[in-house]
Amino acid sequence: MIRGFAVLLGFQFFGELLSRWSGIPIPGNVIGMALLLAALGCGWVKLAWIEEAAELLLSHLALFFVPAGVGVMIYGGLIAREWLPISIATVVSTFVVMAVTGWVASLLDREGGEHAE
């Protein structure tokens, strides 16, 4: 478990370093995820080392968003003033994105499925 956390935090740290250093607008943790994926692929990191720690974090992923959400309260005034454009744009656009993404992907997947393998 500790080894798993060491690997995950280590990759986040290097991702953070790379993000700062290069100035690319990609957060360090996303770079860390890509690096870890590459390291797993190359066999430098074994899945067994990190499986337990990753499972623990991912099964509680939703909890970690709660403090960010509570931050909404600071902008209560602005949100209340422009509630109509904000709520309609947020709700409608979220459903539009799911429909567009899902339909495009499933349409292409059906075509690709016949040729693949």
Add this chain to the structure above:
Amino acid sequence: MPSEFFATPLFGITLTIVVYALAQMLYRRTGSLFCNPVALSILGIILLLLACRIPYRSYAVGGHYILFLLGPSVVALAVPLYARRREIWARRTPILVGVAAGGLASVVSASGLAWLLGGSHDVVLSLAPKSVTTPIAISIVEKIGGIAPLTAALVVMTGCLGAICGPEFCRLIGLRNRVAIGLAVGTAAHGIGTARMLEVDRLGGAVAGLAIGLNGLLTAFLLPMLFLLFS
């Protein structure tokens, strides 16, 4: 009670975990989608802080510790991706094209609708990256000139909506492909949607995790250029 008592890490951490545990119990007991633990916990904590007149600043002292765990969790998303790498690689074209279409639809529909409905310049800009994961959304909005904390709030609201009814909505509009459903929820509702997808379906959850990164990258490159074009 002296107010500095609440400005300790213990208060924010305890409040978050206790409220979340209660919300989870309620969610399991009722099985109602509207009792989504994240949305319910956020609402409950805000109401409690307001009722007790505890400033957000004090809560955030402990809240930051919980938020910190989001970092290694994003790195950990490499695990389900790696475990499902063959299924995902075989579908690389639908995944890439699907996220690109969804990412573009997100920016255009969110900012466009807010603009049509008379939203202020700040709100229109702050809404543009609302489907992108919080850290990327904030760096994007700083570049195009919206209000970063407002974007963070909108990102979380979007995520809750996608987590509450994303998988159900996808089935309602006739989607049956697990990769397509995971991709749709991940592209629209980033990490909060992914957390729900991981509960519903492991393959869908892995793809949703991938969609967070892909949509974030795509929007980070595309959006500043799009705004240069129109301004």
